[in-house]
Amino acid sequence: MMRLLLAEDDPLIARDVTAQLTKAGFNVVHESDGEATLFAGEHDDFAAVVLDLGLPKIDGLTILKKWRSNGRDMPVIILTARGNWEERVEGINAGADDYLGKPFRIAELLARLHAVLRRYSGHASAILSSGPVSIDPRRRAVMVDGMPVDVTPMEYKCLLVLMQNRGRAISQLELTEQLYTQDFERESNSVEVLIGRLRKKIGRDTIVTRRGFGYQIASGEGT
Known part of the structure; x- marks a missing residue:
């Protein structure tokens, strides 16, 4: 079962997304603030991360930049406010693999997760x-x-x-x-x-x- 990190501070969204991703076969680890999310991504291994950019304590964009600068290469899908194209641009340029605007359908999140996981699995680990x-x-x-x-x-x-x-x-x-x-x-x-x-x-x-x-x-x- 693939381990997935969900970083989302809205308890209702986190509950629903966790339930649906678990139903889809993921082992979901949920964090609700930036400090815990940064630590989890640095010290644990995940098949992918769903990262809300609006986390308290440390924002998602800062977290993503720190992960990438430290060589953490797991696929990351960022969650942004619908229509906020500046956040999407910043997230992609910081190393995000994809993005999804809120509100979103679970089916679309799952489709994007499977797509980035397919792309990632196709990357050879050899130099x-x-x-x-x-x-x-x-x-x-x-x-x-x-x-x-x-x-x-x-x-x-x-x-x-x-x-x-x-x-x-x-x-x-x-x-x-x-x-x-x-x-x-x-x-x-x-x-x-x-x-x-x-x-x-x-x-x-x-x-x-x-x-x-x-x-x-x-x-x-x-x-």
Whole structure:
């Protein structure tokens, strides 16, 4: 049975969500404030986290940033106020895997949970390498010639997709679909901006543009 952390301070929502997730086969651990949530995520292992951004004591966005900076890589779905796109943008940029606006239906939460769990299970735990660039999915770490490189959560996601598809070009549309949820508000050139920032950090020749096909990690020895 998969263990899931539910961080929600509304007792009625927490009760109903816990009951439905338990019925769906999850072992739910519920925390109602930010301090307890931060501690649980740092010191215990969970298959996924459902994280309300409006927690007392420590807000959910701060918690998520601390988890990611400390290498905690479990899938996280954030809960936000319906229509608050600024929170959604901040959450995704901080390393959230998906988001859901309140109020929500349990069926949609379950669908999103299963989707992020499928994506996560498809990530190899072994270090991926191509030429001088290596990426460690378990630690969400990027290295060039063995030296750590500081990347944002979205830059990491973009590089991970490219590394997992070494040997073929990924179109801009495919990258967009893998990096962003369908209703996530973004600039039309978001992918180009990410690629440009990555090239500055890991080397301009590391990511090749194949005109008419998309972006591809340059060939190099690696696993």
